[in-house]
Amino acid sequence: MLDIQPIEAFSDNYIWLLADADSGTAFVVDPGDAAPVVARLEELGLALAGVLVTHHHFDHVGGLAALRERYEPLVYGPDNPAIEGIDRVLRQGDSIEVFGLPFTVLEVPGHTLDHIAYFHDGDNPLLFCGDTLFAGGCGRVFEGNPPMMLQSLKSLAALPAATRVYCAHEYTLANLAFARAVEPDNDALAARVSAAEATRARGEPTVPSDIGLELATNPFLRCGEGALRDALAGQGRLEGTTPAEVFTTVRGWKDNF
Ligand SMILES: [Zn+2]
Numbered sequence: 001m002l003d004i005q006p007i008e009a010f011s012d013n014y015i016w017l018l019a020d021a022d023s024g025t026a027f028v029v030d031p032g033d034a035a036p037v038v039a040r041l042e043e044l045g046l047a048l049a050g051v052l053v054t055h056h057h058f059d060h061v062g063g064l065a066a067l068r069e070r071y072e073p074l075v076y077g078p079d080n081p082a083i084e085g086i087d088r089v090l091r092q093g094d095s096i097e098v099f100g101l102p103f104t105v106l107e108v109p110g111h112t113l114d115h116i117a118y119f120h121d122g123d124n125p126l127l128f129c130g131d132t133l134f135a136g137g138c139g140r141v142f143e144g145n146p147p148m149m150l151q152s153l154k155s156l157a158a159l160p161a162a163t164r165v166y167c168a169h170e171y172t173l174a175n176l177a178f179a180r181a182v183e184p185d186n187d188a189l190a191a192r193v194s195a196a197e198a199t200r201a202r203g204e205p206t207v208p209s210d211i212g213l214e215l216a217t218n219p220f221l222r223c224g225e226g227a228l229r230d231a232l233a234g235q236g237r238l239e240g241t242t243p244a245e246v247f248t249t250v251r252g253w254k255d256n257f
Contacts, residue, residue: 002099004126004166006205007040009033012170013059014207016128017041020099023242027073027098029118029128030168034063038070043080050098053077053086054130055115061085070232079108080114101126108132108156111139117156125163127211128161134167135209136192138220140255146248152235153247157221163214172196172206177215178257179219182250183231188216215229223247 001022006014009032016029017040027050031037041048048071053061055078063084067073074217076096077086092107094113103118110132117129131139132149133156142148156165176193183189192213196206214221222228223246225254232238234251239249 006207007036007041008037010059013062014166014168014170014205016166016168018098019044019046020049023049023099026238027052028067029166030054030060030130031063031067032057032059032061034066037067038064041071048073049076051077052098052118052128054081054117054128054132054168055112056080056083057112057131057232060130070220071131078114078116083114089121092116105236106155106231108152110141110144110146110152112138113126113143119159119163121160125160126161126166127156127163127196128166132156132167132169133165133214133218134169134175135165135172135180135207135214135219136196136218137254138172138218138251141251146251147244149251150220150247153220157215159211159213161210163211164208165210166208169208170205172209173200176217178254179217181257182219182253183222183228185225185231186217188213219250220247 002018005015005017009015013032015031018027026046028037029052032201050073061083068085074092075085075087079089090105094105096103101120103120106117108115120126120191199206223243
């Protein structure tokens with residue numbers, strides 16, 4: 001049975017650990033720092049069998065060299081020669097297996113051009129999406145452009161509603177505060193804010209969320225919704241009505257929120 005747990009790194013990163021007790025090994029996703037990964041593996045008595053990388057940012061790959069030296073894991077990642085230590089380059093539609101679970105690779109450019117996500121379909125669908133989709137928000141558009149990012153988010157929004165979303169940062173309360181500014185009358189969002197505040201007050205992660213909750217409350221997945229357009233219009237912020245125009249407006253607002 002696969003056990004998925006967060007390893008906290010830096011100030012707000014989550015390195016996801018997929019632990020397989022049967023084999024005594026684990027995978028990690030986006031090890032920006034090796035030290036907390038090694039500490040957790042030692043604590044659990046596990047070796048590192050593999051690594052999944054979503055994109056090239058330092059806080060996602062900074063621990064690769066040290067982990068490779070210590071454990072020689074099989075490292076999967078995007079087609080970006082700038083990332084040192086990728087053993088298997090992955091592209092859209094590629095399939096890999098993690099402890100018997102098949103994962104499909106989705107190219108989701110926008111935050112960076114090399115960004116990929118890992119999706120497992122089945123009774124309990126799973127998504128590891130790095131800095132593309134966050135709980136209540138999305139990554140900044142550093143290398144792509146807003147329409148490209150929107151297209152990537154749409155491909156994630158189309159996954160089953162029950163898909164658990166494992167993103168790479170605990171940004172949820174700040175994201176939801178912004179979402180509330182965009183859609184002050186969204187009841188599902190108000191309920192989510194209360195739940196997330198209680199979770200953080202207990203010192204627990206708000207991640208994973210799921211696609212169904214994101215569709216109901218995440219403004220970046222709601223750019224085609226009349227309710228969100230109306231909310232922008234009511235605040236004099238509607239600059240265009242297509243989803244791409246709405247996304248560009250909302251992303252620009254968040255960048256300066
Ligand atoms: Zn990033």
